[in-house]
Amino acid sequence: MKTKIRKKGVISLAVITVEHLSKNFKVKLKEKGLKGSIKSIIKPNYKIIKAVKDISFNIEKGEMVAFIGPNGAGKSTSIKMMTGILYPDKGEIRILGLDPKTQRKKLAYEIGCVFGQKEQLWTHLTPYDNFKFFGAIYDLPSSHVEKKIQEFIELFELEDFINTPVRNLSLGQRIRCEIVASLIHEPKVLFLDEPTIGLDPVVKENIRVLIKRMNKEYKTTVVLTSHDVSDIEKLCKRVIIVNKGQIVLDDSMENLKYHYLNKKIVEAKMKEAVNLEDQEGITILKDKGYNLKMEVDIKKKSIADAIKLLNPDNIVDINISNIPLEQIISSIYKDGEQE
Amino acid sequence: MLTEVKNQWKVTMLSIKYALQREMLNKVTFFSNIIFMMLNNACFIVQWIILYSLKNEVGGYSFKQILLLWGIAAGTFGVSHFFFKESYELSETINTGKLDAFLIQPKNVLLSCITSSVEVSCIGDMIYGWIMLFIYGFTLKNALLFAFFCITGGFILTSVAVIFASLSFWFGRVEIVANTINSLMTNFATYPEGIFKGFVKILFYTILPIGIVNFLPIQLLKDFNFSTFLIIIGVTILFIAVAFFLFYKGLKRYSSSNLMNVRV
Structure with missing residues (x-):
């Protein structure tokens, strides 16, 4: 079998x-309004959807x-x-x-x-x-x-x-x-x-x-x-x-x-507000002064370097996590659409 | 092959049994549907009583034959709409993608689909048909022939419904055409054959086989003729074959849908 x-x-x-x-589907096209409906009866237009x-x-x-x-x-x-x-x-x-x-x-x-x-x-x-x-x-x-x-x-x-x-x-x-x-x-x-x-x-x-x-x-x-x-x-x-x-x-x-998790999310709670801007390998996702959320591309910048930018003595709490699978899949969908 | 037919029969009967159980959930609705359908049919006889008080014969039929005609019409309608109710919803079933549930089962798609619900009021039609036969004249021969013609007629009515609904595979929404044909098959079934002439009569013995469903059985119940009997059987088989052929031919074009639905 x-x-x-x-x-x-x-x-x-x-x-x-x-x-x-x-598999293709043949779909009838219709222009808007009554005129479109009449036109689609007299001379229907079809679209092939692959x-x-x-x-x-x-x-x-x-x-x-x-x-x-x-x-x-x-x-x-x-x-x-x-x-x-x-x-x-x-x-x-x-x-x-x-x-x-x-x-x-x-x-x-x-x-x-x-x-x-x-x-x-x-x-x-x-x-x-x-x-x-x-x-x-x-x-x-x-x-x-x-x-x-x-x-x-x-x-x-x-x-x-x-x-x-x-x-x-x-x-x-x-x-x-x-x-x-x-x-x-x-x-x-x-x-x-x-x-x-x-x-x-x-x-x-x-x-x-x-x-x-x-x-x-x-x-x-x-x-x-x-x-x-x-x-x-x-x-x-x-x-x-x-x-x-x-x-x-x-x-x-x-x-x-493995392939898509080369980006990490770093969330840090700071003693003093820091003003960080986007730079190579780092994208600031959220900056509320004392609370900062950034995405680190570890191919371009190591986590250690990213933490150094925050000044380790200034950090009250820190959380480093992978990008959620949901986000990975969405980005694959989007890449597919751009192609 | 025989086992397959036996298994299909078992599932079909089980499906009808469960569909009937569903309708019996509400006792009042169940019985009132049956009784009111019988009363509804009886109301139409009043006009014939009036007509026959003026004339002895209409279109070659006596009053008793008119009652028998109503009996056959109600009986065939009852068999078709009770056992194969979904054949009258088939066009919508095709267009809304509800065939999916039947396509994933290892059974005949068409039979599984059209027997998946019953029309309870049609029990009233079937009972009414037998009452008309009793009034016409009950003999064992008449009873056997009547039962047989209700089945052949029911099969033909169902086949016609399936044939026109199957056009949905090619033309999409054909409900109005299919419903009109089904209504014509029912409405003209209660008039004596003699009042129809020419082209209409040709229609009644071809694409709208009212003649085979209703008129020939009336003839045979009056005067049995074996060759006419064979014609009825032959035409019934032909209509069933065409219905299955068209449905399965169209099924290859089925496009399903993603509409949400529930089997209730």
Whole structure:
């Protein structure tokens, strides 16, 4: 079932292989106002939007990969092509050796999908009945579904609301059930499209624990899209960043941090006010006299030199931190846009 | 293949069962929807009572045949709108990207989608249809034929709805066209065949198959004819095949959407 990929002389077992994938959408253009509407009926103008442009990547078994990008970058379109929802215009996709275009049904038995924005559960039924329904969809024997539900109740702590209608659950409990429902058939690959959207931090953390546990227990390969950097940072070891339909970065989280963390944030509380201005390697982010926040590019100026500028005897308190991952990702998005 | 059909049948029935359970959450609404639909249908008979007090025959139909025609029309409408309610919302489902949820399941997308909810008031239509058959004349033969024609007619009505809704894959918002066609199929179904002539009659035996859904069953319930019976079966299969073909052909053009939605 798995495709053998030869990469730099190493044979790896890829469960997801995407090669030169492209997808265009034809969008009708309309000028403003009634006149524009009439004109668009008589002589419609169309624009071709290149949602995905020639992207290629492989994902190996058990990997948890963040597939991220700004809105409209093409990540959802790519995931929809990988799951058989959309037909690609060009390129090849193999998920566990199956082609989503021609083997959608076979593929559906092997993958699970959770779309944070689109609920699949019947809201008037309890999670238990929903899981039974999903079991039937995947042709699982009733006894097997029953066993699986018991296992999930214990593993994902569902006992408090397993018999409560979904419409009476909190959003967090509901999303948890959505994820669990997508696991009933033990999928080998799970696509999570913004699973933590709209959840509070505590619930988000619970969902992350669930995803981690699932990856550990069942060795499920996870492809995650999220705008929440904490999701990505806490769950994924690899990041694929898509912007304007193209992959702008495909690297490990470690490398991403290493390469982009050459800037440090120095926050200092001073005894006396200092007047510092931007100079090579130093950007003043905030200067409130006694409180100073600056960004130090350690390739150009060492932290020690930066502290010397403040006069160490004048420092009451100091905090040196890395640039938040969120900021790194935003700068990658912006770089992509400038290109 | 047989196991696949069996599994599909199991899921379809489960889906209808759960959809019915949802509608039964409110007992008062559930029963009042059914009863008021029967009363609604009964109101239309009044005009025919008045008409038949003046004439013995209208368009070649006796009063009892008109009642049977209403029975067939209500029965076929009931079967189609109860079991396949979502075929009448299919255009919107396509345009708003709600097909995604069905596309990620290892089942027939069209069947899963159109059976995902039920129209409770249509139970009233189905009951009304059987009441009309009782008034017309209940025999085992009539009952079996009536049940069979309600199913074939229900399938044809659903197929027509799917065919026109599938045009959404090519032309976007076609709800008005699809709804108009569906309304025509229902509105003209309650008039005797004899009042339609020429081109309209051709339409009724082709793209608006009211003749196959309603008029031929009336003929067969009066005078059974095996070749006409086979024509009904053949046309039903043809319409189902065209509906599936068009839907799956169009599905390749499906563009989904990122609208937020909930299965309620």
